[in-house]
Amino acid sequence: MLVWFVFLSLLSFSDSGGLHLQGDYIISGWFPLHNSDSTIPSTPYLTDCTQGLINRHGYYLVQAFRYAVDEINNGTQDKQLLPGVALGYRTYDLCSLPASNLATLDLLTQQRHSSVVNSRSVAIIGPDSSSYSFTPAAALGTFLVPQISYEATNELLSNKILYPAFFRTIPSDKNQVSAMIQILVRFNWTWIALLGSDNSYGIQGMQSLTQLASLHNLCIAYQAVIPALTDKTKQYMQDMVKNIIKTKVNTIVVFSNKRRAAGFFPFVIDQNVTGKVWIGTEDWSVAPIVSNIPGISTIGTVIGVAVKYTEFSGYEDFERLSVPGLKDIGLNSSFNLNVPCMQNTDLYELAIKGFSLSQYDIVSSFNVYKAVYAVAHALHNILDCDSGLCQKYKVQPWEVFHQLKQVQFSIRNTSFYFDKNGDPPTGYDIVTWLWMNGQWSFKVVGSYSPGPNDLQLDVSQIQWTGQVSPVTKVPESICSPECPYGNRKLMTGQHKCCFDCMVCPAGTFLNKTGYTSCQACAKDDWSKAESETCEKRTELYLSWGTPLTTALLIYLGVTLFLTLGTALIFLFNLSTPVVKSAGGKTCLLMLASLTVATSSTLCHFSRPSRTGCLLKQPLFIISFTVCLACVTVRSFQVVCIFKWSSKLPRFYETWARKRGPEMFILIMTVVQLFISVLRMLLDPPFPSQDYDFYHDSIVLECSKTLSLGAFAELLFVSYCISRGSFAMALNVGAILLSVLGILGGYFLPKSNIIQVSVLEGADTLIVLGL
Secondary structure: OHHHHHHHHHOOOEOOOOOEEOOOEEEEEEEOOEEOOOOOOOOOOOOOHHHOEEOHHHHHHHHHHHHHHHHHHHOOOOOOOOOOOOEEEEEEEOOOHHHHHHHHHHHHHHHHHOOOHHHOEEEEEOOOOOOOOHHHHHHHHHOOOOEEEOOOOOHHHHOOOOOOOEEEOOOOHHHHHHHHHHHHHHOOOOEEEEEEEOOHHHHHHHHHHHHHHHHOOOEEEEEEEEOOOOOOOHHHHHHHHHHHHHHOOOEEEEEOOHHHHHHHHHHHHHOOOOOEEEEEOOOOOOOHHHHOOOOHHHOEEEEEEEEOOOOOOOHHHHHHHOOHHHHHOOOOOOOOEOOHHHHOOOHHHHHOOOOOOOHHHHHHHHHHHHHHHHHHHHHHHHOOHHHOOOOOOOOOHHHHHHHHOOOEEEEOOEEEEOOOOOOOOOOEEEEEEEEEOOEEEEEEEEEEOOOOOOEEEOHHHOOEEOOOOEEOOOOOOOOOOOOOOOEEEEEOOOOOOOEEEEEOOOOEEOOOOOOOOOEEOOOOEEOOOOOOOOEEOEEEOEOOOOHHHHHHHHHHHHHHHHHHHHHHHHHHOOOOHHHHHHOOHHHHHHHHHHHHHHHHHHHHEOOOOHHHHHHHHHHHHHHHHHHHHHHHHHHHHHHHHHOOOOOOOOHHHHHHHOOHHHHHHHHHHHHHHHHHHHHHHHOOOOEEEEOOOOOOEEEEEEOOOOOHHHHHHHHHHHHHHHHHHHHHHHHHHHHHHHHHHHHHHHHOOOOHHHHHHHHHHHHHHHHHHO
């Protein structure tokens, strides 16, 4: 830094012609009238900027700067803005990065050593590049010298801690990145390549895009930095294009300035890359330096972000009419050219070349125009010009800085102010390239403004260019197509945009795309494999009216008819020898218990209820226990008569007289009743649903059918069954033979042989049952 100051102090003060104007207050203008893109030398040396390539865009920026100052001094737009005050300007040709650093040092020198008050700049308009802005924004910010850029968009410059005095009339890249992301999301271009220029503009833009891309499920298949075009970087450029082709992306975001983009696209054209979609930044998407590249119409569709266009009437006339007077600018000036290599540009030599004025030039020129007016409004407040005449006095740059944060004005039907970050409240136009008979033009197809409903886009206005001819369908740029409903994503690599589709198994569903897991159906629902929705499970139970229920009820009716019919026959013939031989009242009790056990099956029909679940098993178990107890008593009676009569002749008589059979049946019944009641109290059954037996149905049943209490009930009755099942079968046979004997007696009253035979057969069956 010290070496640069020494260099400045050694410069001679000359009176050679330059582009400047004497005035009460001086504004410095930094514009790229030439391009020298040289590297930073190891010594404080800068080649004369006039030796670089002429920049037609910089010429129009200077003219807009002059136009704004001339309009303010003449009061053309507002006579009360700075009445009685003449603005002056001093311009610098920022042809390279060293030129920007040198201009910064010159301004710092003025702040400390200027002997003439009105030769000190109160504000700086420029530069045109973010890369050229960081050093002056940091250095001049230390002295709160306001700097208003018209094209520097890097969002880092909004950091008021590092760059407190930096303002701009062009939106920040933060908004531009957001606009690009919204475009990608709108068209579902999730598989993209990202390129950026090798300066702060491109690098920061790439970083911001990468961060936001992951939040919007966008995948960057390939990214690279575009260097300056030299013999050494040509092979690298070719490899970049080959890698883009290799990744099979159809959408490429190029976050680059116009110079780097102009050096890159010829390699795209040489390798015959066609049918792609290129997303461009405001710096190159409408820049003629890119659109004039031979053969660029073949690369595909270009959709770009551009600064909003505002009608700038009078500017073109001013530029055209001022050309003759440019010869005399600077010849009689009292300014000393501290840095002649940056201030000796002959604007007239540029003007007579007859550059065409593009819309891109107009938009940027209007940003310069707004910057000058912002300084003028700040001076208006400082000099108390509301009284009709400004109070001239020494104005310090920091005073202008504080007023710039508060200015708010309307110009050319446009409201303008700086927010807390020094950024303007403007948005972007969304443009697309058009080619008609080989002539390039662009068309505004939408707009972007920060806030709700930020992106407005008319897709029908975009002409999609395919690999061979124009197409009507929006091109796709995806790694894997979205999975159909009923399928989930299975990642196959490091990018979440690349995946296989897996069928959702039965019992799950998926009616959305982009999910890596299927949703389980609700407990009462089910689904087949690859389902979009779940269906209600069918409830299974013995409902009334179904064929199965009808068949069971018929069978139940027949059973009840047989048991009740037999019981009635026995009841009407209770005193006959046949009935007495079959068991008499005990047999009636057994038939009655069988009838109740049979009737308990009615609890299985219809939807299970609390009462049905409580009665179903105890009703059957208890009644069946009574039946088995009756069989056991009957069997014991036969044993005593036929086997123990010789050994214990009076045992059965005593047992019967003491009501042994009735007590045995009662005890067995009470024990079973106690077990059942205890089970109902401790572990009662209730209606439940079985979801596991069928995948598509719910079995409505009663719970606790295999509980400890139920096991105790079954164990007790099983013991009775093991002791009396065979005897029961034989006794049932005896009962049937007895019924046949009785019926035979009714229908064949003279056939006593039949009754005797039947009676003997019944006794034989009873004996066998022992």
